[in-house]
Amino acid sequence: MSSTRPTHGGNLAWAAALSGCSPSDILDFSASINPLGPPQAAIATIHTHLNRLPHYPDPNYGDLRHALSQFHQVPMDWILPGNGSAELLTWAARELAELDAVYLLTPSFSDYRRALAAFSANVVAQPLPQFDASSEIGSEGADFSISAPFTSLRRQSVGLLLNNPHNPTGQLFSTSAILPYLEQFALVVVDEAFMDFLPPDQQQSLIDRVSDHPNLVVLRSLTKFYSLAGLRLGYAIAHPDRLQRWQQWRDPWSVNSLAAAAGAIVVQDTAFQHQTWTWVQQARSQLFAGLSAIPGLHPLPSAANFLLVQSQQSTTQLQHQLLKQRCILIRDCISFPELGDRYFRVAVRTEAENQQLLDGLAHCLVYPEPLG
Secondary structure: OOOOOOOOOOOOHHHHHOOOOHHOOOOOOOOOOOOOOHHHHHHEEEEEEEEOOOOOOOOOOOOHHHHHHHHHHHOOOEEEEOOOOHHHHHHHHHHHHHOOOEEEEEEHHHHHHHHHHOOOOOOOEEHHHHHOOOOOOOOOOOOOOOOOOEEEHHOEEEEEEOOOOOOOOOOOOHHHHHHHHHHHHHHHHHHHHHHHOOOHOOOOHHHHHHHHOEEEEEEEEEEOOOOOHHHHHEEEOHHHHHHHHHHHHOOOOOHHHHHHHHHHHOOOHHHHHHHHHHHHHHHHHHHHHHHHHHOOEEEEOOOEEEEEEEEOHHHHHHHHHHHHHOEEEEEEOOOOOOHHHHHHEEEOOOOHHHHHHHHHHHHHHHHHOOOO
């Protein structure tokens, strides 16, 4: 399995096998995880809850849902925790697949197609304007738009799945740009896995619109911002009737006790939140400027904690060379059919780590080595 090209970022076993070093020695830019975490509050909470391991979790996840309810100012019964947002995406895909068609904004996170295919959904790909064949790739100023003639579609027949900020481009769509689609689609699922990397006054979340739109589902992740990917924790915010259906479909106790306890604590950690917002804005600006200064690379502006970069050189070749020479892992975009081998994605890490990446990229682009 270690020799198989990974679909997702963060596959350190694969990277270590290719580079010949230990997984712990890999500097991982492929997974967009907060390098400042996990918060100390989460670690302390996990330690204090170890005595709960002999017992089953609370099936209603009352403490976690209460904390999320306070955090978002929504009623508890509008919140459903999950085994990462990936589990909740599965149930969203099951409902989307019941419709005549599902419009998917592309390029898109590969798990969307995986989840939709599991239920034989009729997927209609809708490219972002800058990745439309009729538009110049890398063009700036593109806003969220879907060019299909939706006025002819029956509201009951179609669904829409998108993420905001968008993965892999990092583009942030305004709330006002998305709201009209709530009137045109039977079900709109918005994955906001990276929204919390934006300060509250910059976020474009639809969470406060869910109560007015029973056809809206918002998915959130707690593992990226709080660096808890190994715990697997996310949640959905949607109408209680919909969430009750999902609860009936899924296995019991999908969230473990330690994840639930940590999640309830981290959303109250305002110091860590402010530290992250300060870090990401400064480090992203540094990384963007550094990438822009390297000939042959064209980073796209991003509101998230990652950057999509267009490259004149094969990114597969670049990825392998970085691993073998520097033990640095970047995310190739082979799993995004619209992007292929001329794009890669990098997480924003600390400024010192970002500089290691910039130095490695500059060297590899000047002295490229063929794949062997």
